[in-house]
Amino acid sequence: MTNNPKKTLRITLPDAVTLAALAGVMGYVLYRAITGLNYHWHWESIPQYLIRYDAGEHAWRPGLLTLGLMTTLRLSIWSAVLATVAGVIMGLFRVSPSLFKRQLAGTYVGLIRNTPPLVLIFIFYFFIGDQIMSLLHVEDLIAGLPETTRTTLSWLFGPMNRFSQFLSAVLTLALFEGAYIAEIVRAGVQSVETGQWEAAAGQGLSRWQSLRHVVLPQxxxxxxxxxxxxxxxxxxxxxIVSVISIEELTFQGQQIMTTTYMSFEVWITVFVMYFVLTFLCSLAVRRLELVLQRN
Known part of the structure; x- marks a missing residue:
């Protein structure tokens, strides 16, 4: 039994010089941005767009940027769920023995990946919002729901008066991202050695059982x-869904910048909020990778 020593972080002299040079360049750029630009900074105005005090209700409320971040989270979560479902199904279709399933999945992937997402957003926005929602009388249905139900739905999907736009955005993102997830699933399944399929078949497993119990876990x-x-x-x-007036983080940043002209402060704050959100996602996935490796 051998012991695997823990890896230690070693910083060599070239590494230290490189880091010092990068820090110097970034410090110089920051200094020039503060002192050299003909721009008056107003960072003191940004906190009110993150959290504000409502004097009328004597309570703290989320600011416009925080509300936009919450909408971005809703969009991302629902889109990720639907994109995963569509991507896994189409990815498995891509490696199916059935010619029809392979052709269907190939058409979906080829069509979506070669269409600009902005065009898809407008197609779904006008088709779903103007046609499908009106045909199904969704707005009347939502208006007839109890107040508690509408409150719950607003937490899940945002303001109910913007539900058709939200659904259009979610479906567009789900279909667009699902095409790429389908290719990831296809490549992952095909990366598993043929011997694994043969070994599973030798144990009497069907193709679906082999896929579920042997191939997909690997x-x-x-x-x-x-x-x-x-x-x-x-x-x-x-x-990108800010173009159909979904009040997510980028849209709120645009609105604030238009009314206050605080271009740098607003967009730097939006950049930091996006970075923190995606960085936390990266840490969570890295943690999941380590758990799967231990198992």
Whole structure:
């Protein structure tokens, strides 16, 4: 039995020089930005857009940027769930023995990956919002719900008067990201050695049982880094739905900048909020990778 020594972080002299040079460059750029730009900074105005005190109700309320971040989270979570479902199904279709399933999945992936997401957003926005929602009388249905139900739904999907736009954005992001997840699933399944399929078949397992119990557990560990990157991409790509007035983080940043002209303060704050969100996602996925490796 051999002991695996823990890896220690070693910083060599070239590493230290490089880090010092980068720190110096960043410090100089920051200094020039503060002193050299013909711009008056107003960082003291930013906290009110993160959290504000409502004097009328004597309570603290989330600011516009925080509300936008909550909408971004809703968009990302729902889109990730639907994209995972669509991606896994289409990814498995891509490696199916059935020609029809392979053709169906290939058409979906090829069509979505070669269409700009902005075009998809407008198609779904006008088709779902103007046609499907009106045909199904969704707004009347929502208006007839009890107040407690509408409150719960607003926590899950945002303001109910914007539900059609929210659903259009979620479906667009889910279909778009699902095409890339499908390719990740396909590549992960095909990366598992043929001998694993043969061994499972030798044990009397059907193709579906082999896929579920033997192939997918091995493929998942290989797919996880790529899937993590795709989930983080969903968070970043959600900014594009601001074009249909979804009040997510980027839209709120645009609105605040338009009214206050605090371009740098607002967009730096939005950048930091996106970075913190995606960085936390990266840490969570890394933790999951370590758990799967131990198992």
């Amino acid at each position: 493929a998942l560990q290989r797919m996880l880094p790529a899937l993590a990157g795709q989930f983080i991409s969903i968070v970043k790509d959600s900014a």
